[in-house]
Amino acid sequence: MSFENLKLDPKLLAAIAGCHYKEPTDIQRQAIPVALEGRDLMASAQTGTGKTAAFVLPALQKLLTPSASKGRGPRVLVLTPTRELAMQVTENIKQFSRDCRFTSGSVVGGMPYGPQINLLRQPLDLLVATPGRLQDHMDSGRVDFSRVEILVLDEADRMLDMGFVDAVKLIAAAAPASRQTLLFSAT
Numbered sequence: 001m002s003f004e005n006l007k008l009d010p011k012l013l014a015a016i017a018g019c020h021y022k023e024p025t026d027i028q029r030q031a032i033p034v035a036l037e038g039r040d041l042m043a044s045a046q047t048g049t050g051k052t053a054a055f056v057l058p059a060l061q062k063l064l065t066p067s068a069s070k071g072r073g074p075r076v077l078v079l080t081p082t083r084e085l086a087m088q089v090t091e092n093i094k095q096f097s098r099d100c101r102f103t104s105g106s107v108v109g110g111m112p113y114g115p116q117i118n119l120l121r122q123p124l125d126l127l128v129a130t131p132g133r134l135q136d137h138m139d140s141g142r143v144d145f146s147r148v149e150i151l152v153l154d155e156a157d158r159m160l161d162m163g164f165v166d167a168v169k170l171i172a173a174a175a176p177a178s179r180q181t182l183l184f185s186a187t
Helices: 010-018 026-036 051-063 083-096 113-121 131-139 156-161 165-174
Strands: 041-044 076-079 104-107 126-129 150-154 180-185
Touching: 010 051, 010 083, 026 041, 026 051, 026 180, 051 076, 051 083, 051 150, 051 180, 076 165, 083 104, 083 126, 104 113, 104 131, 113 131, 126 131, 131 165, 150 156, 150 165, 156 165, 156 180
Parallel strands: 041 180, 076 126, 076 150, 104 126, 150 180
Antiparallel strands: none
16 A cells, blocks of 8 residues: 555645555555544554554645635644653654645743743644643633644653643644544553
């Protein structure tokens, strides 16, 4: 199977080729079609098997269709347990969306609030966040979840192990019930 068989947009296929990926990994072959159908998904695969592309590519495909909802909040929200993972996901989003005109950014702990507040004031397509910092912004009324179409819980097992269960529940409850939920775990 090739990435072309997954029925991804030519812009995404060009970015995939630019990253020198030849064919999808097992997790990508299994997860991408389910995600593209708009179904919820729980997936587990070892670190280094391409899980990030397995949720980023379907999310980008979805974003190529204009939103029916008005607002400035993100259409895709990715929660990660650590700042380092959030930065990796953000970099993957930039690589795969290089030929698209999407707005994205990250909200993570250990970084200044000012740039994050400015980011949240702009219309966003994708937001990558750590639960604790995102909850801080929620508590201050700076986050609009009304447009969230896809909620991704990346390394969900680690988020729960790190004690973020209450923040994850709060964030998930703030997103529309009609959203698609993708949960990825390394174990």
